[in-house]
Amino acid sequence: MSSSEERKLILKSSDNEEFVVKESSAVQCLTIKNLVEDRCVSDPIPLANVDSKILALVIEFMEKHAETTLSNSEKKEFDVEFVKKPFDDLLELILAANYLDFRELMDVLCNTCAKQMENWSVEEVREKFNIQNDYTVEEEKAARAENPWAFE
């Protein structure tokens, strides 16, 4: 057993809660991996853009996916249950995964997000996800007329 498997890191959320994680799990986040490799690891590592609620979820996912004893299908089963969360949480998780550069989590979340957005009209998506329409009337007309090939 190499010593890096036992090495631990402390991650600090934006609301100052500290979480201890194994370095081997945490380096799935490339942002953290780069810090470790560049030997810029402070103790604890401050994550200014991730609050404790979301960080706890990220760590739950991170540790599950770092477990070598689990099969891929077991991990997929975990993923299916993991994404059964309110949409706001999923969005916050996407922001966190992007900030941490955690590809695996990002892929699972984006896939889930996409499935929910399938087959919805533009108005429905706008309403459900509270997206501001920043088009002028002319721009909106132009946007609607774009890409006719996709709707033939």
Add this chain to the structure above:
Amino acid sequence: MGASLSLLTENGSSNGGPSLGDIPESCVACVFLYLTPPEICNLARLNRAFRGAASSDAVWEAKLPSNYHHLLGLLPQTDGDIHHKLSKKAIFAILSRPHPFDDGNKEVWLDKFSGRVCMSISAKAMTITGIEDRRYWNWVPTEESRFPVIAYLQQIWWFEVAGVVKFPFNPDIYTLSVRVHLGKFSKRLGRRVCNFEHTHGWDVKPVRFELSTSDGQQASTECFLDDTEQDGTNGNHKRGCWIDYKVGEFIVSELDPETEVRFSMKQIDCTHSKGGLCVDSVSIIPSNL
């Protein structure tokens, strides 16, 4: 991706949590990787930022087949320089329309939902036994095909239609089918009318469909093109409509720069004649599309 935090809008949502509008363009692009091109183009209408993400080369590069350069090369009116200036989205848009090649007797396009390569081969590109003899076969103009004409068989003993295509198919699993129609169709006073005066013989023995590839894959099937009960108390479902007979599947792997596919349909039992059949085309479509 990465730690870029440029937000799309400065307006947070009214319920305090983030809204989809707050998500960085790179994340939106990541979501788009999991949506089909029509869905992406639909969501491009959400706001300016979505429109930006919907135009990103990274998104569209992932939707294009790996050998899209070959497909672009087929287009007669474009030249290499123009390709470099086109966005990947524009390339996808161009390739998702059917493009004729081989003297207009074949067409290739990308399925706009999956980006997978599809092809249709006109009867004009096929070798048809007896095609030069108008007692047997005639070319009939039609609006019911991608191509301008279909081959109509009045009557023959030796029925054989064969073809070959050599093409840089994208690695995938493809299904080859033949599109035929029992009976002659026409429009009378705006209504579609079918004429079965020549239709006979297809219930006596089955037609044999075959395909093979240059790397040794083979598939075949046999079908009766007509039902024996032709007065049809239950209706003869084989007559008067276009039917795609699935011949089989073949696999194109990463290692194949070009694949040659041969196909044929035959009914060469000369003890009975057969006729009254339209042959339109062969289609090569990715399986499970």
